[in-house]
Amino acid sequence: MPNQDSINSELEVVSLKAPAIPRRSRLFPIEPIGVGTAYTESLTSYLNRLAQEHCLTSRTLIMREIAPQIMGQDFEVSYRKKKVSSLFANTDAKPALNGMKTMTQNLTQALEYLTQREDLKILSFLTWKRVISERELFRQYRAWCPDCYEQWKQEKKSIYEPLLWSFRDVKICLHHQCQLIDECPHCGSRLPVIANFLLPGFCSRCKEWMGRDKDGRKSTHPRDIEEIRSNITSIGELIAVVPQLKYEPTMEELIRKLQFISFVFESAVSKDLTRFVALGNIMEQLKIAVGQHQNKPFHLVKLIIPVCQRANLTLSQLFLEDIQWLSRILFEHFHLGYKV
Structure with missing residues (x-):
């Protein structure tokens, strides 16, 4: 007959403490597009795709989930019914929001908390804040390559806006050898990067598809492309190299x-x-x-x-x-x- 000591040695020790459960993300931690390349997705594009993934309008996602994180104790439930302009003023709803602004930092932190991702800083130009001036660096309105949109649509790829398109000196698409467009070809509107309803690739005003502009779109002479190719390539380099940096410059x-x-x-x-x-x-x-x-x-x-x-x-x-x-x-x- 086995003694008490041998019985005790064969019994499995079970801890009665509750197991540690990793924190679950409030929002889907979708993968940013193009990380490590010149065509890294912009922060505002990620936000708009995130809204699309949750079948929400940009306004609903921003005012119900993001605004409370950014505003903290100043947030009131009544804000949920307001437009995004109450959080992102005209100065914040521009491509510079993908740059080095204080609101860029706030938005990044809010999205990282909600998605539990730790790499969303690379979707903006925040890494270069200490060493590069933002003066005359960013556009006033959205700009896009309609041929990129159309190609991604035909290839059934995700439609998004690269961070590269936020820069004032990026006036052409080197891939399609054409000018970027900064006015909707349907309604003529100049568009913000944050709006109440914004689907990637569509106009936030008239809701029309902005891929493949009308026949009147200006072409770019090869010589003109060469004159500004260096600036575009260099800006793309800075965007692509961020994940390789061991520390901020x-x-x-x-x-x-x-x-x-x-x-x-x-x-x-x-x-x-x-x-x-x-x-x-x-x-x-x-x-x-x-x-x-x-x-x-x-x-x-x-x-x-x-x-x-x-x-x-x-x-x-x-x-x-x-x-x-x-x-x-x-x-x-x-x-x-x-x-x-």
Whole structure:
């Protein structure tokens, strides 16, 4: 007959404590589109698709779920019947909402809490807030490529708005070699990125499909495309590289890199005066910008992109690589005899 000790050793120990249950998300944690590419989805596009996934209008989702998270104790039940303009004023309902605004941060945090996702910050330009100025960076209204919309529809892909389309300098679609449209071809309206009812790919005013514009749409001459291709490609690079960053770029690090590039430019000109023709203007701009920055972010299109072009660097190299790597590449490119 087994003794008491052997019986006890064979009994399974069962904990009477309630098991830890992970927190469930309030909203579907749908996957953002195009992450890690130049065509990463914008934050406002994600919001509008989220409403569509829940069979809700944008207004209902915003005022019933998002507004309480953003407003906190200031939220009142009566707000649920109001229009989105009571939360997103005219200044907030523009493409800059996908940029670096305080409301961008608030909206991101609210959506991350409701979906339990931790990667929605990459759907805006918040990562670059410390180092890049938002001045003249974003559009005033929605812009889109009707050929992209039509292609995605024909291929039965999700219709969305890439973050790239929010930028003022992105005036053409490099894929379809055509101009972006910023007015509805049916009603002529200029459209906000947040509205009471907004289905991706449709006009929020007349509710018409905006894919494949009417025959009167202007084409873009190949030469015109080449003139602005560099800016568009560089902006797309910054969007695509965000998931690879180990930490947010800081002013201190960027200034050190720009000062080093300035030194390389000056050394290159000293060695070969003919380089002054190509480098003289950007050297002066860079010297002024770095000397007078006062911790103010730098202009992307007017300074950072031209500096990288003259240095034969990509923007991803500028922000991903360290000074030692940059020095080796730049010394080699400008044929300088310095050793790292």
